[in-house]
Amino acid sequence: MTRVIFWGITLLMSMLASEVWSQLSPDPGLLYSECHNQVFWVALNATFLEHKTVDFAVHDKFGKRFMVTPKLSIQCGYTVNFDYFGNVIFEASVLACQVDNENDERFSLTLEIIISEVTTASTSYIHKMSCQYHPWQQREIFCSTNYMEVSVERGAPDIDAQADQSHDWIEAFPDTITAASDIWQVVFHSPVKKNMTVHEAFQLGYGLNTTESRLLLRAPFQTAESVTSVVAGIPTTSIRSTTFYRQSWMLLMVDTAVACPTDGTRVADQSLIWSVPLQYPALVAYPDSFKTISVTMGANGVLLDPETVSRSPYKLITNETHITIEVPVGAEGGYIQSEVQEGEYGMVYTIDLMLEHVWKDDAWDLSKHTVIHPVSLFFPLPPIVKNETDVEMETFVVTIGNFFPDAYLESVRIGTAEYPVEDLIKYGMLVKTTYPNRTISYTLTVSFQNPDVTEEYLPIHLTTYILDVVFNFRVGPENNPYSKAVTVQFDLIDAGLPSSVGYCEENFLNLVIPNEKIGQLWVPYVNNLALNDDLASQLGIQEINNETHFWVKVPLSSAGAVYEVITLEGITAKFSITAKYRKTLATMGHFSVSCNFPLRDLIVCIPNGSIIVTASEDTLPITDLGMTTLKDENCTPVEYNETFAIFNFQLDSCGTTGRFEDNYVIYENEIRSKKKILRSDVAVITSDPLYRLTVLCKYRRNSTIQQYIPAYGSIVAPPLPSNGGPRAKRSRQILDIRVRLSRDMKYTHFYTDEEYPFEKNLKDPLFFEVVLKQENASVELSLETCWLSNSTGFDSKRKWSIYENGCEVQSTEYLTIAHPVSTAQVKRFEVLLFASADGTLKGPVYLHCMVMVCDASIYKGSSDLCMKQCEMGHELASYESKQYFNLQGYVSTGPVLLAQPTASAPERSTIEQGNDSCSIWMWLIMGSAVVLFAIAALKQSVNLNKTNSLYRSVSNA
Helix, strand or coil, rough: CCCCCCCCCCCCCCCCCCCCCCCCCCCCCCCEEEEECEEEEEECCCCCCCCCEEEEEEEECCCCCEEHHHHHHHHHHHEECCCCCEEEEEEEECCCCCCCCECCCCEEEEEEEECCCCCCEEEEEEEEEEEEEECCCCEEEECCCCCCCEEECCCCCCCCCCCCCCCCCHHHHHHHHCCCCCCCCCEEECCCEEEEEEEHHHCCCEEEECCCEEEEEEECCCCCCEEEEECCCEEEEEEEEEEEEEEEEEEEEEEEEEEEEECCCCEECCCEEEEEECCCCCCCHHHHHHHEEHHHHHCCEECHHHHHHHHCCEEECCCCCCEEEEECCCEEEEEEEEEEEEEEEEEEEEEEEEEEEEEECCCCCEEEEEEEEEEEEEEEEEEEEEEECCCCCCEEEEEEEEEEEEEEEEEEEEECCCEEEEHHHHCCCEEEEEEECCCCEEEEECCCCCCCCEEEEEECCCEEEEEEEEEEECCCCEEEEEEEEEEEEEEEECCHHHHHHHHHECCEEEEEEEEECCCCCCEEEEEECCCCCHHHHHHHCCEEEEEEEEEEEEEECCCCCCCEEEEEEEEEEEEEEEEEEECCCCEEEEEEEEEEECCEEEEEEEEECCCEEEECCCCCCCCCCHHHECCCCCCCCEEEECEEEEEEEEECCCCCCEEEECCEEEEEEEEEEEECCCEEEEEECCCCCCCCEEEEEEECCCCCCCCCEECCCCCCCCCCCCCCCCCCCCCEEEEEEEEEECCCCCCCECCHHCCCEEEEECCCCCCEEEEEEECCCCEEEEEEEEEEECCCCCCCCCCEEEEEEEEEEECEEEEEEEEECCCCCCCEEEECCCCCCCCCCCEEEEEEEEEEEEHHHHHHCCCCCCCCCCCCCCCCCCCHHHHHHEEEEEEEEEEEEEECCCCCCCCCCCCCCCCCCCCHHHHHHHCCCCECCCCCCCCCCCCCCCCEEECCCCEEC
16 A cells, blocks of 8 residues: 555665656556555556556566566565555565565566557566665564564574474474485375475465575465464464475475464444454464463554554554554544445445564574455445424525545435536535545535426415425545435415405406415416516406405406307306426416407407407498308308408418418408409499408517416317317417427437528438427327418418328328327427439528327317327328317428539538517417407598408417
């Protein structure tokens, strides 16, 4: 692990400062090296190794190169690991095979670092370092993470003639007699006795070597000759062996037994506890003579003197059976890393512990036992959630913590909407707090009136506010996801709504409401728009708000008035105010007034495409209103008497034409008297009509003709044919239909109004989306007729039909492909245009669509009446089927400039996010526009060839 500077550390090791040089000069900071007791320690900086691989090679004193492989590492004493920060750590024993040894005191290592990238050749750096380690104890055991090593003085111990005849030395003696003088022999005593040559031991993964004064054996933890046992409750691996050879007239036998603990770590009271046995049976032949000389602990390769340990949070405890190190979780010298395990957040505390134990017994003068033990344990840390809701401010305040610095909050889902942390901080809804111990908490503030907060109303005027939040984190160096769901609830007692009073005046509707809690508890809305001064001015509404009452005076001609009934008996109009909860804009109730008025001249342009006109008989000469028609003479009055005639028709019927002027689409028709035919013996003379009344309805362009399903009567919608069946009762709601052009087939990014016109190649498909903005899932949208033309007019020549009778059209010049959607309120289709020789498919091109809407819920649940288009192989051809799609509208978009593709034309792929805009005019589209006007009666007589005409117009913008 990377080094840690402790509190005035005194090192208990003999070393020489490392010397570093390189054949190639690496970038500064690539590596760092130190001498850690009997270990060469080299760290490679992780920031230099991203997307790269690292290999190591060692050079002996003769310059021979050896690649460091896993097998060579175990046999020769090398270790390669990663530390907490991702740095690569290389360690080598001072007795490693290729280390240059000077009298067992000074040791030199030549390390080659090979860094490779996938796309480039590898680069090698030579790093040399020297360390001193002495004096040596008579026997030293070193337990690394991947190998066990024992080294002893070559001349000791002598054979004890008084030893027990069953001892390993005695068992090995006969084999020494037969060994050749120049061949080493190794005898393994457990689990069964086995002797082998040095070559055979190397084949099994062992490493044997001699130095100036020492003999060593290095072994893996798992071999056929190793024994795994439990010593004093600690799992341990041991190998009992004797190594021997003849030299001149002397017989040398060396005890090379080795034993290392493999675990012993546990957690108690937020402390990490590591215990090892005080004695190892494989190493202590005479337990009664065993005596501990010293016990020293270390961290991260550095031994600590007793004074440093006493000042640190560490505890070093020795008793009759164990040596124990206790480290409080989070103590200095270790590393903390956030981690998610099985969906639970917590921390991994990592520290490299080290223990050095020196003892003596009757068999050995002094034995040193050194263990390197990296520890990494997971501690669950469930986040703490505090509900600090501010009742007076009517605000949820939720704090979640504490998290470590390597866990960061990525996003927060409030209700069903997900918000990036940056946006929440920007708008003051989220505060990040860092504490002195570097842990972090997050405080989320959400107003009760936030639309993402759920409200539940109870009849006792109790409102329950529910905040559902999911905090989404990224944890640890691998950015693992972690989510914490929190639900906070608060009950608030609210006052009920007051009672209103309505009364009628000539040409006015009046509504008086006690102003209790207006603006505090609830706010007035008219057709989903807040009733403020601007809206009142637009609608011609007079407002008076005093200390006791809120009074609204609405002209009959106001677009805020809804015509419930228009018959020859009179007009029934209604004005409604919706009380919406100020905090969430949820509907609390309604106030309304209805009044009856005498029939008068008027035009009602309903945003669903219906037009209602009353024509009066105030002309000279007197006109027979029963003989009047629209341009299409089959369209006659639905009601008439001697004074008035009432027409009710759709904008795509009865000869109605449409045209564009600036940002408006204007629909026009005409009421006229039927032509009279004068017959004589020689000729038939047709006179011009005596009565002519021009009808205009004006809508804002590109906002579409909104669908308005009226209630409380049938006048404001086109009549259903009389077929003897029941007529549906209709519910009142507002439907909003729009068309837009997608940039690609994913339908995630669309062209904005400001980008028109733009150029497209003929080979590029056009992706259209028609959307019905409606919360009522029973309302279905259908495309009846769609066409492309080179003109903006509604009555433009239909050059290329895209949809006919609700079905896609396929042609040799273009192809229409419907795309599947998940809701009946959205239609998506693709138009593929092919280049033609005569160039007729050149821009500008406009899309026009007539759409139909059906509400299955108003037909007593008979959803079959809302028949799907082109389903089961039939079209919406019959009037009996079409009658239920009686709510029609018209939408258009464009222009798109089509150009013939060229060989050099580049592919364009641009994704831009358009901005939606809203204005008060959208409400006027969604409401009916009514203009009352007076018809000036012509007082003078006219000839039959003269036309007495009246002109009326109405604007719905």
